[in-house]
Amino acid sequence: MPADKRAEAWTEIVLRVLKANEVRLVAYVPDNVLAPLISMLHADPYFTVICPAREEEAVAIVSGAYLGGLRGIVLMQTSGFATITNALASLVCPFQIPLLMMISERGTLGDFQLLQAIVCRTMRPVLETLGIEHFSIQRLDDVEFVVDRMVKQAFWTQAPAAMILSPLLTKKDNLDGISHG
């Protein structure tokens, strides 16, 4: 299918919406689902992309950048989110830092690993306990509206936001792309 006829992929929409909202810094720990977005971000000189050793480092880098006047986002998977509770509870929340998080949801809707499933079940209780705004994006039609609104609300309200990428978005129309990596 010609490029101009096909629907814009979720990765392309996310990249475009981040630019429109002047989110220039990306810090990530890699993940299979996020891999195509990560490649596009690396290839685009608009973005400064940092790949630290741990997710809580990524949280601190993006938080520090906000203090210095630069907007950023942390990309991670569910198991990475499980490692950042202390950074959220003792840095992001009390200092009122509008940290943007994009989390690829592993461990649900057909994951082959029990450990991913167990880790996944910790994510929403932590987000809810800390009072962090979160939304699971399931449909391609919703990507632009949800990402754009959540980014804006984070900065308007001086509060963190977690955009969760459901397998319904990232896997359903891409069954050939399922990887056991």
Add this chain to the structure above:
Amino acid sequence: MASLMADSASRAAAKIMNRSDLTRRLVAKLGAAEAVIAGIGNCNFDLWASGQRPQNFYMLGSMGLALPIALGVALAQPQRKVFALEGDGSLLMQLGALGTVAAASQRNLAIIVWDNGIYQITGGQKTLTSSGTDLVAIARGAGLANSAWASDEEHFETLVNRALAGDGPWFIAARIDGEKPAGTTERDAAKIRLQFMQGLGASAAVQKVPG
């Protein structure tokens, strides 16, 4: 000469100094152009006690994250020299951050670590540096070539002067005693953030949402 490889005093040969004294020596050299991010506990407390500057950020929690926070500030404001102050216990929690700084080749970032070999604030339990872990060797191994132990107070000031004058990233380690800090910080996190952002001239730019 930019490299600190010639300054190869070992940890064992470095003089044991005092954190409050060294913090005051550092702050005396700083103006409105330099930012300082200090880690949880005594790093913070001595920075506070050395005279509150709007360009100081006092971490109240999140042990180990002063360095990555400072990296974020340095990325946001590449024209500004940014200092991260950490204790040995905190740095040991987040050694990967040294590699992250090296990979970013963050020229405007300087890391200062106070090493007294103990978790001082929780009762003096030993850290790994008390049994031979050398943080300067780790920093060099992580890719930070400009890493050195301060052999005494005069040498510490020389190293800070170099970090102020030239491109980093810099890593300066100082052995310190177990004396208490000279004060304690306020605990109002939101106020600390607002004052720091205003001190960096960052608040208006980042809070204006396009569209």
